[in-house]
Amino acid sequence: MNSSLLSLTNVTKRFASHQAVDGVSLEVVAGDALVILGPSGCGKTTLLRLIAGLEIPDSGEIWFAGAQAAGAGRSMMPAHERGIGFVFQDLALWPHLTVQRNLNFVLESVKMPRADRAARALEALKLVRIEQLSSRYPHQLSGGEQQRVALARALVGQPRVLLLDEPFSSLDPELRDALRGELARLQRTLHVTTIYVTHDQGDAAILADRVIEMRAGRIVAVNDTKRKEQGA
Template sequence: MDKAFLRLIEVTKRYGERVIVDRVSLDVAGGEFVALLGPSGCGKTTTLRLIAGLETPDSGEIWIGDKQVAAEGRNLVAPNARGIGFVFQDLALWPHLTVAGSLDFVLACAKVPKRERTKRITEVLRLVRIERFAGSHPGQLSGGEQQRAALARALIGGPRLLLLDEPMSSLDADLKTDLLMELAGLQRSLGVTALYVTHDQAEARALTQRIVSMREGRIEQAGFAGEPVNEFVTHSEHEKTEII
């Protein structure tokens, strides 16, 4: 890995006395799909939020592309200027907007002219296969459809980096497998760099090229999918899904 697209250098985050993220360093190459794996409370979600700029690091540096976005305990670039698409754990679909309406809002914020917006909304809805639900409110969608709507919202701005925070945690197993396959395919065809937070090893293996495991705020092991990982994940169900 000669040139990293996303780079974390000794990033630390504390809440009061508790160290949540402890000197985490991580390189992700452009176009790579990496899983951040670990039990709940290990600091993986906070790491993701630090990259997105939703939290401020206490120390360390974060680089996206050739831009330093956080350093010396400060965020240097606002979340909306980092070129990131974020899929939240609870999806966080805006209940007062339709699917198309929320996509339109994202594009309007990016100052995309009205005519082009319509075109791009149609495109991205086709990409995630929910064109039929353009006019629906989130409350009218099923779990899987909501998932796709959240993904569409994260993708429509044409992000360079896609961050996913356990977005599949509320789905049942079959639906999850299908969506994971599709997500992996999408990531490859779009060539977007992606970081996927999960506590499920099977999910991480099915999806990604590399698994980084975290524990108690630290990166424990960085390996490629298929390599044996440490003891806390080995006893979870594995080999259920083949690597694509």
């Protein structure tokens, strides 16, 4: 046990004969902004899914704020109790629900009283500047708008940790820059702990206090960035 918000010790995960995550240890304190860089297939998504409780480690331990969430072959804390907001690589918006109801679904799952849900959803939509789109369905939104909905949905439950899996990779460079800038602004105003997965070195300079490089399931380098040194 220690003062970390999130702690991983020697976490491994194998799929058939493939070692997707291979002995990862990581300490994350509240307010940290981590960027995980690494080539396709190195285990980035699997690592996020382990943290979120969507996969169970084969060995190692995962702790949240002093409580064990997972150990070898078992989960002690279900996904919905971990306080995670997740922006998935493919967004995974619920297609049959409007924007408002995509957010409400999360608020129900965190047991927010019904009377407070609309205000909280509106607040999250305002954060990402799409409050006017709340009654649209995902297919009625542009790619960039869908990314914002995914971000709002991840933030609406006021997560302890925000996990973002290449959230802006499918966007054109201009929109990508704009959304990346907005995420940096949200990090500063909400002080939300973030772990952001990307292939793109450029993301790290803007979004990271610490850059973690992964190769073949392992962390091979950890670098503090200028951003932190400058207190930005």
